Amino acid sequence: MTEAGARTTAAARGGPLTFVPTRRLALLLLLPLPVILLGGGSAASAGAALAVDLVLLVLAAVEALRLPGPAAVLVSRPARSVLSLGSRTALEVEVRLPAGAGEGAVVALQEDLPAEVRPASRPAPARIEAGGAARFLTEVVALRRGRFPLGGVHLRLSGRLGLALRQYAVEEPAEVRVLPNLAGVTRYRLLALRGRLREAGLRHLRLRGAGTAFESLREHLPGEDRRRVDWKATARRGRLIARNYQVERSQSVVLLVDAGRLMTAEVDRGFPRLEHALNAALVLAHVAASREDRVGALVFADRVQGFVPPARGRGALERVTAVLAAADGRLVEPDVEGAFRHLAARGRKRSLLVLFTEVVDPEVSAAVLAHAARAAGRHVALVVTLRDLALEAAARGRDGSGDPWRRAAAEELLHGRDQALAMLRGRGVSVLDADPAALTSAVVDRYLELKARMLI
Numbered sequence: 001m002t003e004a005g006a007r008t009t010a011a012a013r014g015g016p017l018t019f020v021p022t023r024r025l026a027l028l029l030l031l032p033l034p035v036i037l038l039g040g041g042s043a044a045s046a047g048a049a050l051a052v053d054l055v056l057l058v059l060a061a062v063e064a065l066r067l068p069g070p071a072a073v074l075v076s077r078p079a080r081s082v083l084s085l086g087s088r089t090a091l092e093v094e095v096r097l098p099a100g101a102g103e104g105a106v107v108a109l110q111e112d113l114p115a116e117v118r119p120a121s122r123p124a125p126a127r128i129e130a131g132g133a134a135r136f137l138t139e140v141v142a143l144r145r146g147r148f149p150l151g152g153v154h155l156r157l158s159g160r161l162g163l164a165l166r167q168y169a170v171e172e173p174a175e176v177r178v179l180p181n182l183a184g185v186t187r188y189r190l191l192a193l194r195g196r197l198r199e200a201g202l203r204h205l206r207l208r209g210a211g212t213a214f215e216s217l218r219e220h221l222p223g224e225d226r227r228r229v230d231w232k233a234t235a236r237r238g239r240l241i242a243r244n245y246q247v248e249r250s251q252s253v254v255l256l257v258d259a260g261r262l263m264t265a266e267v268d269r270g271f272p273r274l275e276h277a278l279n280a281a282l283v284l285a286h287v288a289a290s291r292e293d294r295v296g297a298l299v300f301a302d303r304v305q306g307f308v309p310p311a312r313g314r315g316a317l318e319r320v321t322a323v324l325a326a327a328d329g330r331l332v333e334p335d336v337e338g339a340f341r342h343l344a345a346r347g348r349k350r351s352l353l354v355l356f357t358e359v360v361d362p363e364v365s366a367a368v369l370a371h372a373a374r375a376a377g378r379h380v381a382l383v384v385t386l387r388d389l390a391l392e393a394a395a396r397g398r399d400g401s402g403d404p405w406r407r408a409a410a411e412e413l414l415h416g417r418d419q420a421l422a423m424l425r426g427r428g429v430s431v432l433d434a435d436p437a438a439l440t441s442a443v444v445d446r447y448l449e450l451k452a453r454m455l456i
Contacts (some may be wrong), residue, residue, distance in 0.1 A: 019064045020156075029053050043130030060163035067105050067157045067166045072098045075153050075170040083142040084181045085275055088120050090137040091176070093153055097129035105157040109136045112151025116144040117176060142178040143270055145278075145325070148386070152175040162205040179327050217241050252296065252310040253288045253447070254343065255281045255320070259301040259327050260334030262358035265388075268436035273386045274329040277356035279383070281324055281438040284354065287444050289317045291451075297323045300339040302332040309346055336367040340375060352380045352443050352450060354443070359385060362423055369420060373427035380450060382430045384443055385421070389435065407450035 032049030074096040083089045095107050108125040123136035153172070158165040217233050220240035233241040263274040285295045289312070296310035297320045306323035308316065334357070343353075353375055359365035368383070375381045393399045394410035401407075424431050430450070434442040 020165050020167055021060060022158065022162055022165055022423050025056065025060050028056050028163070047427050056163065063159040063161050064164035064166060066103065067159055067164075068097055070166075070168045073155065073157070073168060073325075074098075075155070075172070077150075077153070077172070077174055079174055081174075081176045083117070083140065083176050083178045085142050085145055085178055085279075086181050086269075086271060088139050088141055089219060090139050093136045093138070094133055095128060095136065095155065096133040097128050097130055103160065104129040104132065105159060106162075107134065107136075108156040108158075110154045111138050112154070113138075113140060114148040114150070114176075116146070116148050116178065117142050137454040142176070145178045145180060145275070145327075147175055147177050149174060150441075159206060180275070180282055211341060217243060250292055250294065250312070251451070252294045252347075253284070253312055253347055254347075254351050254353050255285060255295070255324070256326055256339060256343070256353060256355040256357075257281055257299045257324065258334045258336075258339075258355070258357035259299055259305060259329045262360070263334075263356075264329040264331060265358075267386055267388050267390070271436075272329060273436075274327065274360060274387055276436045276439050277384070278327055280443045281354070281356060282321060283440050284443050285317060285320050286323070290445065295320055295422040296351075297340060298324055298343055299327045300334060300336075300342075301328070301330040302335050304342050307342065307346070310349075310351060334367075336371050348378070350379055352382065352447070354382045354447070356384045358394070359383075359417055359420040359424075360413070362420050364416075365420045369423055369427070372424060372429045376428040379424060380430070381428075382432060382446060383421075383424055383435070384432045384449070386436055386439060387433055 032052045075093060076096070077091070077093045081091055091111065093109060093111065095109065097104055104126045104127065106125050109123055113119055118141045120139040120141050123138055126136065127132040128134045130425075153170040154163050155168045155170070157168070217230060218241070220229055220234075220242040227330050227362055228242040230241050230243045257277055259274055263277065264270050264272050268276065281297070283305070287295070288295050294310035294312050294314065295316060296308050298307045299305040305328060306326060308319045308323050309314075310317075336357075355368075357370060358367055362369065372383050390399065391410050391413060394401070395414050396408055397407050399406075421431050421433060430446070432442055432446050
């Protein structure tokens with residue numbers, strides 16, 4: 001995806017190896033060798049072979065000289081491109097040859113990419129006639145959020161005979177901006193509009209029958225609580241009519257995202273816990289806003305990186321999205337106490353606090369346990385953690401290592417983690433420990449469940 005902005009255009013430049021022989025030329029130069037062998041190494045056979053090779057070299061030189069020079073090859077690409085984390089996206093480069101470029105050329109292209117952007121497929125060579133242009137699309141997958149500079153563009157031009165080629169490079173400043181993957185947000189919005197959230201793994205499609213806000217009237221069902229009967233409507237219609245209630249709206253949901261050391265560890269497909277947490281938090285923010293709840297967010301590591309107080313409306317949702325997108329995972333211990341103190345100083349209204357974090361054991365994670373439990377006294381506290389599937393495989397001896405010490409260490413780590421999560425539950429904190437792939441639907445489903453049970 002390209003940001004609205006100018007494209008950069010630059011001419012190629014040649015290096016010391018501008019002219020390069022091709023594999024085809026090398027094979028053709030070896031073809032006279034059998035003639036020399038059959039001729040017994042005579043001067044006549046050697047002279048004939050040499051003549052053939054000279055002709056081939058002359059043809060290669062002529063072909064190379066007829067290829068466009070570096071100053072005539074124009075390369076343009078967007079000054080900035082936007083990628084979605086984890087999604088396949090195409091980076092575009094356009095190559096143009098001038099009208100006086102002879103017969104044109106077959107152009108092969110390759111971009112230098114930053115380590116945070118992995119190539120998924122390279123573009124195929126394309127023939128460009130004189131005065132024409134071609135677009136080359138490199139499919140990439142971004143592994144980290146942020147802004148990253150793109151490297152040079154390398155070109156190889158070959159003629160019709162394929163005996164020689166010229167290679168050039170373009171060093172034109174450009175960058176990619178990697179944002180959280182909003183595809184999940186779009187999908188949930190569409191499914192919600194169509195009333196098909198069950199397709200996203202959610203159990204609660206419409207939260208009727210629970211809550212205290214009146215929604216509609218319907219016929220009374222046999223065996224249903226008589227307290228739901230609307231007696232005035234029953235008298236008018238001559239049959240039992242019941243009231244439908246829905247979950248109350250305009251409640252507050254605050255998303256707390258830990259961007260500290262443990263959240264930078266990779267747990268699935270090369271993506272850190274933090275990226276999974278941010279994607280789930282973004283979707284949850286949009287789902288809560290669609291149900292007219294106030295949504296806020298706080299991101300912290302060793303300090304608070306950003307805070308948005310709970311509010312309704314599109315503007316508030318955009319501010320929450322911006323704060324989450326700017327989260328910076330850091331190899332530091334998170335200041336959990338500072339984060340909860342910052343939150344307490346700016347809002348005391350009862351809210352659903354959703355803390356995306358990670359625990360190790362009761363001792364190491366004492367701050368998370370203490371402050372989440374304290375928050376549960378005033379708010380509804382939900383602690384969301386991500387299972388480490390590789391660690392679980394090692395604990396079960398299914399990682400293929402066959403190392404008993406590795407298995408014992410993994411079992412001990414999981415035991416300490418289970419203890420910490422059990423202590424959270426024992427202190428009145430709701431806990432969600434989910435697989436990375438199922439995190440988003442699990443978080444949204446738990447939010448809907450808490451609203452249906454009128455706990456917020």
